[in-house]
Amino acid sequence: MKLILCGRWCRWKKGTAQISFINADAANVSVIPSPSPFSTPVDFLALQSIRKSLNDMPGSNYFASWDFTSDPCNFAGVYCDSDKVIALNLGDPRAGAPGLTGRIDPAVGKLSALAELSVVPGRIFGALPQSISQLKSLRFLAVSRNFISGQIPAGLGQLRNLRTLDLSYNLFAGAIPTAIGTLPELSNVILCHNRLSGSVPPFASQTLTRLDLKHNDLSGSLAPNSLPPSLQYLSLSWNRLTGPVDGLLNRLGQLNYLDLSMNQFTGTIPGRVFTYPITNLQLQRNMFSGRVQPDGQVSISTIDLSYNRLSGEISPLFSTVQSLYLNNNRFTGQVPGSFVDRLLAANIQILYLQHNFLTGIQINPTAEIPVSSSLCLQYNCMVPPLQTPCPLKAGKQKTRPTAQCNEWRG
Numbered sequence: 001m002k003l004i005l006c007g008r009w010c011r012w013k014k015g016t017a018q019i020s021f022i023n024a025d026a027a028n029v030s031v032i033p034s035p036s037p038f039s040t041p042v043d044f045l046a047l048q049s050i051r052k053s054l055n056d057m058p059g060s061n062y063f064a065s066w067d068f069t070s071d072p073c074n075f076a077g078v079y080c081d082s083d084k085v086i087a088l089n090l091g092d093p094r095a096g097a098p099g100l101t102g103r104i105d106p107a108v109g110k111l112s113a114l115a116e117l118s119v120v121p122g123r124i125f126g127a128l129p130q131s132i133s134q135l136k137s138l139r140f141l142a143v144s145r146n147f148i149s150g151q152i153p154a155g156l157g158q159l160r161n162l163r164t165l166d167l168s169y170n171l172f173a174g175a176i177p178t179a180i181g182t183l184p185e186l187s188n189v190i191l192c193h194n195r196l197s198g199s200v201p202p203f204a205s206q207t208l209t210r211l212d213l214k215h216n217d218l219s220g221s222l223a224p225n226s227l228p229p230s231l232q233y234l235s236l237s238w239n240r241l242t243g244p245v246d247g248l249l250n251r252l253g254q255l256n257y258l259d260l261s262m263n264q265f266t267g268t269i270p271g272r273v274f275t276y277p278i279t280n281l282q283l284q285r286n287m288f289s290g291r292v293q294p295d296g297q298v299s300i301s302t303i304d305l306s307y308n309r310l311s312g313e314i315s316p317l318f319s320t321v322q323s324l325y326l327n328n329n330r331f332t333g334q335v336p337g338s339f340v341d342r343l344l345a346a347n348i349q350i351l352y353l354q355h356n357f358l359t360g361i362q363i364n365p366t367a368e369i370p371v372s373s374s375l376c377l378q379y380n381c382m383v384p385p386l387q388t389p390c391p392l393k394a395g396k397q398k399t400r401p402t403a404q405c406n407e408w409r410g
Helices: 041-053 106-110 130-134 154-158 178-182 271-275 316-320 337-344 402-409
Strands: 002-006 018-023 028-033 054-056 078-081 084-090 100-102 116-119 123-127 140-143 147-151 164-166 171-175 188-190 195-198 210-212 217-220 233-235 240-244 257-259 264-267 280-282 287-290 302-304 309-313 323-325 330-335 350-352 357-361 374-376
Touching: 041 054, 041 084, 041 106, 106 130, 130 154, 154 178, 316 337, 330 337, 357 402
Parallel strands: 084 116, 100 123, 116 140, 123 147, 140 164, 147 171, 164 188, 171 195, 188 210, 195 217, 210 233, 217 240, 233 257, 240 264, 257 280, 264 287, 280 302, 287 309, 302 323, 309 330, 323 350, 330 357, 350 374
Antiparallel strands: 002 018, 018 028, 054 100, 078 084
């Protein structure tokens, strides 16, 4: 005859609960661990479900420590406070380490105290569980560089404490839920390299500093007040966005990185944007038009305005830019002499002016361009005074046909 005596749930820090098997005939006792050392089984069962739905990829040893007969607070990637899981970092975070494969189990929504959830790059597939919207304390959600598909759960808009949302480099499709834009504490939104469509929702958070939506299929226009002036990093490249952005850009004076390239934006580029503390300004391959006149001396190191419809003379204020791409526009007139001085002094690394309607540049034909600098003048309304290597895309024609130049002057 055997009696089974089961101890109550115990707190993790007070030892391991045990089940004692007492054999009355043999008068001996054997002890084995109980199924869980939790004061409440909810977090324990949630972690079990999460473990069952995920596996290490070859070369990964992340789950080796997930022994459910021991304290789950000692599991790799599990962090606790007062016996509750407050952070879950799934996968080996070391650079280059293999990730995990499988699905994220909906039981993750049962970790009621969770403030941080992250997954390292790997081969996790399926949808992002709707149950994540139950994690009211969640501040950090980063599940990037996997194969997660479906729509972004609209319920994420209920996470009023969320500060960082990173779902980049996945297979998400559909629209960005409007409710996400209403979250008051957001500081980082990174949804790049997905298959998202529809418009960019307005963002209300006055602490938003980073918005990265590049490489999607977003469309529509941006209202002047749709993004907060707190933004420091804005990347919307490789989408199908349209309309003017001058009103919006005039409000974003804290930007240090701006990439709107590969869209269909129209209208003028405000002169104020060239005075922002930006290190890299990418506005190429749009439909910007009109004159470009900075409001002051330009200290941006790299500016790319190529493949637009910009016109008028080139401002000498751009001569302080180290890498300047003005090619494939409609610029006219002479190249300012300050460009030549700085080019010969090796202060300009790249000066691409090809495929415009420029009529001259004051440079000695025997001048030697420093080996660290590149100048391209092909296909303008002048014969280049000196031969310099140009990118292959510039073509082989040195000068624009006279008929085109006369038509443009007229």
